[in-house]
Amino acid sequence: MISISIIEDHDYYRASLVNAIKENDSFQIKGIYATAEEAIECLPGNTPDIVIVDIKLKNKSGIDVILETRNNHLNTQFLMCTGFQNDEKIFSALKAGAAGYIIKGSTTAEIHDALIDLYEGGSPMSPFIARKVIGLLQNKDACNKKVDLGLSVRELEVLSLLSKGLLYKEISDQLFISPNTVKNHCKNIYRRLHVQNKIEALNKFKEYNYN
Template sequence: MISISIVEDNDFYRELLVSVLEKKHFLKVIGVYSSFEEAMQGLPEDAPDIAIIDIKLKEKSGIALIEAIKLQLTNTQFLMYSGFQNDENIISGLKAGASGYILKGASEEEIQNAIIELYNGGSPMSPYIARKVINLLHQRQTNDTHGLSARELEVLSLLSRGLLYKEISYQLNISANTVKNHCKNIYKRLHVQNKIEAINKFSNYNLQAYAS
């Protein structure tokens, strides 16, 4: 039996969730709340396996609710349930402690499967949300590396260890001229003039990961 609590301030969606979940005998709704304050009082007593949280509540957001209550519910997993598809809400919800994110408009089967997947250790997301998360991660990775390629990161890492072009050439099994070209590209992307400036500008990045 999977115990579930619902926090949703919209009457239609709240009743829909209850109806959809109660169609499966192994899903048991043990608490239903229409506001942030009600949920703050009731969820700790429920201690459900899964809490379905609407991201937009009247008083405060569902994200704020998770942040405020998650330490009291260490065995509860949170599933965001929202009509919002923007990047900020997706990332904020996941950062707050949600382990899944499904959109309002999901089918009965998708909602039921999301509960089962989350209970079994997965991180259910509507396909659109999953694509958003992947794109955001790719974008963040590009920003974190300042657009440098994996090879350029390797070269910069070896430069930071004091190796000369010839030594880098030998270690990476590429020509010294190729190393020089990589360095030119690194300086251009980082908007610096030399290797000292490049290393200093990139000092917050974990270059050691590329030093093998």
Template sequence: MITICIIEDIKDIQKGLKTIIESDSRLHLLHCFDNAEDAIELLPSLEPNVVITDINLPHKSGIDCVNEIKHNYPDIQFIMFTIYEDNDQVFEALKAGASGYILKNTTPIKIVEAILELYEGGSPMSPKIARKVLSSFNKSISNAVNELLSKREQEVLELLSKGFLYKEIADKLNITLSTVKRHLNHIYTKLQVQNKTEAVNKLYGKS
């Protein structure tokens, strides 16, 4: 079961998220916070798998929360909850250590899918934001790729680059074949490539 905390100051939105999470047996809601300050204090003891946080909060922002928690508790995964798809704040949140984001007008089914994807090692985000993250890094392209992809996506791409077949990758990482394919689709989208050759070239900074 995936344990979740919510940070959202608007009560109606917080209540809607709570209802979505509590209606799915795979998810377990630990706590709802109205502000980042309380979350920063209590999240380390709650140790949720996933934190869904608004960006714009009353005092400290959701980005501040990611900054303060993620460094010492890297296993806690943050997903930003925002009304903007292509926004500098989303970009800053990802750079701070968030693993993706959900739009506030997303359907309940898609919200649950994003949480599951995050828990399985993915990073739910739009191609536009992924492209912005990739192009922003002043390091080598290969380092930028590693910054953009989740740990699991990096593992899949590295095994692919070594010539492993999809089924072999699934067996090696102890995941299903469909999960491997889903990770590859996300990798292609984020790296703006069409096939595995282009993706591997990006990994090694060849294009």
């Protein structure tokens, strides 16, 4: 049996969710909360398999619920509930740790399907949101592909500031070192990267995803 808690501040929709879940004998309701604050306080003693969370609650949001409870509920999955398919907050909720979402106005059958899908390892979401999630993962993967250029931390700092268009004097002011020291760092950078000038150094810097 799949245990479910509900966090929804709209009385009518909260009652509708309860009724929809009760129609399936595979589900058991463990908790019903009208506010994020109430849920955050009560969930530690009542850990369900799935929590259906309204994204837009009155004070703290559904995203706040995830952020404040997920570390204590490692086996609980969060299914967001929203009124709009392409709500930007859905993406924020997924980044915070939600595993999927349902749309307000979904049929009873669609709610059941989403809960079962989630419980069995799926992530119910639209192609639009799925594409954004894939984009996020691809960006993280690109960041992880940074190649060790053989530079010191200070040399990387200097090269990073050069890539932003700063002059030697501006870099020296920002790093609290002398302009002459900045110049020496640049010479070492060119030697280590086997390049002849700043442009070639910056091209290599960008080539290996350090920009």
